[in-house]
Amino acid sequence: MKNLVNEEEISEVAKLMKIDLADHNDHIKRVQKMLEYFDILDNAGVESEEITVQETDLDKLRDDKYNPYDKNLLKFLKSYQGKYVKAPKLN
């Protein structure tokens, strides 16, 4: 029998992602369906497989030097004061 991921678990993750599911309850069923499909990964037989990672040699990175950035990015923000970005209050 298929073991569906329960709605509470998905809702909890949504909350941590700062997504308000009040407007989005219809999404849970679709996310559940997608996760159910991902169960296919259990059949791949890759448990003992090593995860390979992409490596970049340090000499391929650009020089570690300061490049002044002269464009005023703050002006693209809607809400700022002086050098500071305005954000809502943290509880």
Next chain:
Amino acid sequence: MDLGISALSYVNSIKNAEFTVEEFISKSLERINQVDEKLHAFLRVNDLVIKNAREIDTKIKSNQNVGKCYGMPISVKDNICIEGSKTTCASKVLENFVAPYTSTVISKLNSEDAIIIGKTNLDEFAMGFSTEFSAYGPSRNPWNTDYVPGGSSGGSGVSVSANECIASLGSDTGGSIRNPASFCSVVGLKPTYGLVSRYGLVSYANSIEQIGPLTKTVEDSAFLLNIISGIDSNDNTTVDNKNQDYLNNIDAGISGKKIGIVTEMTNSEGLSTDVLNATNDAVKTFEKLGANCEQVSLQMIPYTVAAYYTITSTEAGSNLARYDNIRYGYEFDSSGFEFNSYISQARSKLGPEVIRRMILGGFVPSAGHAGKYFLKALKVKSKLIAEINHVFEKFDFLISSTVPIQPFKFGEKIQDPVSLMMVDFNTVTANLTGIPAISVPYKITNGLPIGIQIMANCLEEHSLLQAAYALEKTVDLPKVPV
């Protein structure tokens, strides 16, 4: 004047003074005005194109150095940044976002005197395969406007297919260049990961996405790849291709080459009979051209779609966390809000597919679930890379249809997330393994296009384009009906 000409023919015509850049650009604008209300390939058209065209005409007339593009109109997917102009990713959250810098690919095109004619439609943040997830409404397939054009670079595919421009740049995370290329009957190339700089491409899943061309011919893809490829200090994943000329010897043929027909992509559950017939036909064509074709099995293929969605959602969850309404967002004040509720309020305006991928992207790598989903997906990816490396010891190319089905009608798949995911069954392998893959227009069946996908080993674009060119030369397709 034929707006359907290739990039190479355009350059020759300009050099032979058959028409001016301004004349061609004006005609292209007329064409956009004529057809785009119906097709909706473009989100915005560049107001400065006539001025740009005149500047290039002046350079040509006064015998100054002119870049290789000679003012050809190129459209660009709206997730690639151009300084001072809007880049929306077809999302409401970036409706008013003006890019503060220019992507490397655009700088390279500009330095070769290309004219960026406009920004094209996509599924919101490039998540989707039909443009039905664009916050500004879908694009329509020029072959039959009741059908989707594919995605996510759907607007790019439509703009080239409908002769609104000469070529386009798209991005491909799981097939987003090749899928619309196949659905709209144009050539679409996803280069090797790292061959083209991603600097200035709005990130969705950075470990696998690439910018690439959508063009009218294989030669045009080679022409554009010559311009946009190469190492870039602003993207440390780029590789040095030593300025390889991909157009050189493109007509070398494929006699004696070994081609693997990917078994799992020719017997998959969702594969349509018409698409399978076209694929078998393409195999026969390759054999007639002197290639040796045989079946090859890659055991990890059945798990690639699940692995792909797991990995890309995880990266999307992280990349899209920046749309918090503080740095990017809407016109509403933060006063009166508590931090989390303010950000939630902002995110509630993201489209449904983006919301779902963000939830998935939070879930699959989270404590308690990572072992089942994310880590297993990475292991599938590693094993798939090993299989691909092994296969390319024996074969020069792999072949399949680009998409297991032909274009579908609007609304047909959007309600079923799993059947929508299966649309990318044949394309995600190239993304997960980093190899290059190209879609070549091959057939029109029931009035709708079918593309054939050819894949090659990493950085083998030169031979991949030769194979694609050989296949292209065997087909003679009808003209787009719009």
